[in-house]
Amino acid sequence: MPKIRSDKKCRPHKDVQKQGIGFDKTLGQHILKNPQVITSMIEKASLRPSDVVLEVGPGTGNMTVQLLENCKQVVVCEVDTRLVAELQKRVQSTPLQNKLKITVGDVLHKELPFFDVCVANLPYQISSPFIFKLLLHRPFFRCAVLMFQKEFAQRLVAKAGDKLYCRLSVNTQLLARVDILMKVAKNNFRPPPKVESSVIRLEPINPPPNINFKEWDGLLRICFQRKNKTLSAQFKHNYVIDMLSHNYRVHCSLNNISIDNNFDIKDNIQKILKDNEMDDKRSRTMDIDHFLILLHAFNSQGFHFT
Template sequence: MPSGVKRAARTGAQHGQLLTKLHGQHLLTDQKIINKIVDAAKVRPHHTVLEIGPGKGALTKELVKRAKKVIAIEYDPRQVVDLQKQIPREHMSKLKIVHGDFLKVDITAPDMKFDMVVSNCPYNISSGIVFKLLCHANLFTHAVLMFQKEFADRLVAQPGTEDWCRLAVNTQLLADTRHLMKVSRKCFSPPPKVESSVIMLTPKNAVPPGISLVEWEAFVTDVFPNKGKTLSRIFKTKSLLKNMVKNYALQCSLENTPIEADKIPAKVDSIIAAVMEQRVMAGDVEEGLEGDVVGEIRPRMLRLEQILWLLKEFNKRGIHFK
């Protein structure tokens, strides 16, 4: 157990509150909200539900009433004990408690099969939860998850908004996202400093054809930290050009083709011209553009399919991102 957790455990009556804050989790106590979350997840008697960070079991108690089985992953050993006490005896046979860190638990194990995820997520590992689930999107049909409102807003963000960012782009490549409800801080104990929101993630059937997830991540990482800049400025920065030249040389070496790294700037210009000619996806991106030329387009204005199109244009010319 981490030393910080041990120190919290020695504070006696204050242990629960301190430990909850340490793990970034606030316990949901409003039964109306609990019912709405479980209703939205459409939990049925034949379903097995995965719950991350059940805490004292407020949500778990409702889940075990409706589901065939609930697999609850809890990091805090004290909460594991409390959870066992909170669940009615007649429902204990439907509950499997896994004591461990969700980010390290093997959710692909045969005894961990589940149909859906329903959780009030520990806020300090929100990104890790989302991406671990999406890496195993074939395991479940949908996830109903509560996050800090600011984080949830980014997950469901749309192009052209301030919240349209790398998190939104990466998530929406692999899943459809939908905002379900806002949750007041008064519905928790201890009350967090911020409001919360519940969202639904529905995994898509497959990654778009011709796209490497490793390259996609590298490409989006290069583009979106500079989302306030225009595309022409982003792709002509010295550091990015240097990286593109290195990757181009590596690709030529792998394919045993002549290396013409000095032509990279011209290739980038040709992509800019091609995008301008195509009007980025057949002219349907003109809404919200700050200019008529693709060089004036900023990443925050591009829809997911347009970002995919742009990456494929680079790949056609032998330019890759790693």
């Protein structure tokens, strides 16, 4: 484990506090103030001197400063221009200034830059969309060490049959190895949030599974709409039948396949489920292999989910 340097090359946090910055809870601004937690997160990222690091929601720069001391460049994405100005002042006229690159705006609406490692105390309200954005980012990054709400972190690692098992669990574990590293209590933040937090480490699986992710996710959206219902019941909803019927007709048209006048979309869907012993299964108990089998079964009969 590399030793984290902590040279005092910029304004310490107590000087930043004197500025009297008010944090906006609607933007998820809960600043991580415990230096031991920050140091531990950076150590878990195993940074190299040549790394480019992405940090989302840097706040007043408590983590940013340590990151800058241990890598080639830090690219931060911050939506609050007040905090951007504060971060710039904190490293101004220091050796760290030229290693910092700041992007202003909503990270969900921007293309992610190239980076080797992502380390961040994320605004919790963007947790789910950011995870999906991260998982689909190319080129591949080495790892991400991220702070999340405790329950969200538990969803990421939940297994089939667990209470918190959901579409997020399946998608994350399909595309990455993910582990919970440590719990972080409320009093480590300013202002304290209402929930406990956890730090996770995520490593993309490279190469990823050879599937169409949009189609895969389309299947999961149907299956997890009511994860306690049987798949047979889930696939009887009119919106599901209409979507699969439309896609099937497009598939047949593109491949010059004629559709028999007696073709019944509902019967065919149920037959696929029954033939693969999936009709009585419930999404909450199905693992990744089950969903892969189900997707292949539908695709092989010309049914698609995009």
